[in-house]
Amino acid sequence: MSHELAYLKYIVLYPQFNPIPVGVFNQTPFSFSSYQKAWNSGIEFADVGEISDMLEHNPLLNQMLLMQGAALAVKDVSSMQYPLILGDVENVCGWPKELFFNEGVEAYIAKIPLADQPGLEEMTKSINAYVAALPPEKIKSFRAIFDYRMIRKDGRVARICQESIVLKTDQQGNILFFLALVSDISHVKRIDKQHLHLTDGTEHLLFEVDDTNQCSPLDLLSKREVEILKLLNQSLTSDQIAEKLFISVHTVNTHRQKMIRKMGMADTTDLLNFLKVYRLL
Structure with missing residues (x-):
């Protein structure tokens, strides 16, 4: 729905x-x-x-x-x-x-x-x-x-x-x-x-x-987007996330920018804070 x-x-x-x-x-x-x-x-x-x-x-x-x-x-x-x-x-x-x-x-x-x-x-x-x-x-x-x-x-x-x-x-x-x-x-x-x-x-x-x-x-974040955010919350770099999820660094960075735009945030820090406050992460 x-x-x-x-x-x-x-x-x-x-x-x-x-x-x-x-x-x-x-x-x-x-x-x-x-x-x-x-x-x-x-x-x-x-x-x-x-x-x-x-x-x-x-x-x-x-x-x-x-x-x-x-x-x-x-x-x-x-x-x-x-x-x-x-x-x-x-x-x-x-x-x-x-x-x-x-x-x-x-x-x-x-x-x-x-x-x-x-x-x-x-x-x-x-x-x-x-x-x-x-x-x-x-x-x-x-x-x-x-x-x-x-x-x-x-x-x-x-x-x-x-x-x-x-x-x-x-x-x-x-x-x-x-x-x-x-x-x-x-x-x-x-x-x-x-x-x-x-x-x-x-x-x-x-x-x-x-x-x-x-x-x-x-729109809520996709399962893959949540996976990336959880790793970002652990202070992993884009390179480390890409290696862990078997995807390219470009894909990780594309997801990051898409999530920031989707939620109307200024940057990744704002996005992580928002999702934690609202218990979505």
């Missing part, structure tokens, strides 16, 4: 930092209420107690997050609140976790630059539609990885990677509780475009938010 067909199948207030991208004027303006709708916020109230208890009383989990410089939160979709927040929130997001505890998801979204908010909404729609179409046995294998920028309290802009799984859905497949693991990837992702990786453990779909803030499918 082509990525275009797969996409058809599964259908966060600081404007001074970024101009509105080309094409945004033809779309409905972003608002928090539209973001809520993307989360199917009309669902019935759900009890988060059992999920919070399971995660909150786990000191090793919080310590691990602090050591890794990451933060974790449970999003209650029905209330748009974070009943549980763990880890190094201020280091990652630039704001104290009490802000998000007290003011919820709306406060978090408000810290995301205006230019990234429409793309985040579209990625959210794709995530929810994808999950709703999954059979129950595939929900536990679902993972979404995506990125957006965040304006920190000190004025710096960081790029955040969010990796999420579904904790609970209702009978219609709507997400009730969403677990989000966030980390600062500013040092490894230098390109401005937002990306989304959806997987059910078997299938992998990769999207790029284009200039009209739509999620456009990207």
Whole structure:
């Protein structure tokens, strides 16, 4: 199945930092209420107690997050609140976790630059539609990885990677509780475009938010391309890779340039970093 067909199948207030991208004027303006709708916020109230208890009383989990410089939160979709927040929130997001505890998801979204908010909404729609179409046995294998920028309290802009799984859905497949693991990837992702990786453990779909803030499918790398990248990640030279794979050096270099163009990266280092962040390598 082509990525275009797969996409058809599964259908966060600081404007001074970024101009509105080309094409945004033809779309409905972003608002928090539209973001809520993307989360199917009309669902019935759900009890988060059992999920919070399971995660909150786990000191090793919080310590691990602090050591890794990451933060974790449970999003209650029905209330748009974070009943549980763990880890190094201020280091990652630039704001104290009490802000998000007290003011919820709306406060978090408000810290995301205006230019990234429409793309985040579209990625959210794709995530929810994808999950709703999954059979129950595939929900536990679902993972979404995506990125957006965040304006920190000190004025710096960081790029955040969010990796999420579904904790609970209702009978219609709507997400009730969403677990989000966030980390600062500013040092490894230098390109401005937002990306989304959806997987059910078997299938992998990769999207790029284009200039009209739509999620456009990207072709995944071939088996041979992944083989070459894994060897590049081991710091092998083109000559060494060619010898190991019984192909010419020219073929190795051609594959390298093709992969860089295919993923819209600047060089091999950017490509490797991107694929590792999105767990595609």
